[in-house]
Amino acid sequence: MSSMQNIQADLEQLIACPACDALYRAALPENGERAVCPRCHTVLIAPVDGAVIRVVAFAVAILILLVSAMFMPFLSIEAGGLSHSTSIADAALSFSEYHMLGLSIGVVALIIFVPIARAILVIFALFPLMLDKKPWRGARTAFRLSEELRPWSMAEIFVLGVGVALVKVAAMAHVELGMAFWLFVALVLVTVFQDGFLCRWSIWSALEQGDRQNG
């Protein structure tokens, strides 16, 4: 057994599987390859060249798509001379007219606020890193928050919900899909791609090293 100091230095070389607690010596796999926990098969490290730039770029794209979708026509229906159109905000807020304000706030959060918050947090956490600068204060908290918000970002589920609603309406009225609908579909694709590039371990060690080298 070596001294405590050695152990402390050694700790940085170790990685514990977040899912099963198995302890390994962290070794960076080749670009595009993945280090998988042999015990529970959780992906531990999956580095991709230029991952930080791509993740930031996708976050900017998500932000632009979401904000512009707010101001575009979403859906409209027409039947027997009557017509009605709705925006994303109308759809998100529709419960509030029926004494369900809490649910309305929840829906707005799940499909608009949380995705926007995640995009902003990711940009804030990684933008300086992208330029090889020292991360801003609070960058680590921002990145951790964005990861904690991940399951509560439900834009992709909303898009599927819109699809189901359209099938229900198609029988009784003619439906027109607006620009905001297609922006949301694009948003889902971008989110899926972003998740594919996001290797948490690489980003955490980049944040740690970025603070050390430039600080």
Add this chain to the structure above:
Amino acid sequence: MDEHSAVSEHVVTAKEAGLVSCTHCARVWPIGTAACARCGARLVSRDEKSMSRVWAWWFVGLLCYIPANVFPMLQTTFLARTSGDTIVGGAIVLMMHGAIPVGLVILLASVVIPIAKFIAVAYLALSVQFRLPSDQLRRMKLYELVEFIGRWSMIDVFVVAVLTALVQLSVVVSIQPGSAAVAFALAVVFTMLAARSFDSRMIWDSLETPAEAEPDDSRKDFLS
């Protein structure tokens, strides 16, 4: 990383090595450290209170899920006649109108997945509490499935939101949300919280060697 190590082989955990792991960023610290110095997350080697949190969320989730199925999810007013549709009723109406795949999606997301999720979370919690000695990998896969799929149950709430906003054709036809919408959304949120309170590391604790005095070769590999 030891790619060739087999599952049967004893794996040293952070806990056994006298360390505490961060479930957010995978960094390890000496046991007793309160917060991860890298990402700021609170560190707990094994969250003993997590099981009571799992059961608490599980129970309120179930309490919300029952009214969600009894009361109407949405109400359709067609020429001044109002009729309510429960989740199951709405899916059956869809299928009778020929939209069988869509009806099945709704049944799957709103009935099959929530019920399967209640059963799966209860099974996982009980298996850990009674230290079930086998099937760690299968239980792990089950937990990942529950975490991945649980959010998709929210789809029916979004369907109601879109229909309510869209179908407002004056006096001819309009759709309003039913009281089940709130209960159902809460049931989905509470079961998501139940699954997230679960500490999956505990599934693997039954593999621990009971005899602590036994010399551990693999530990030397890390700390020598």
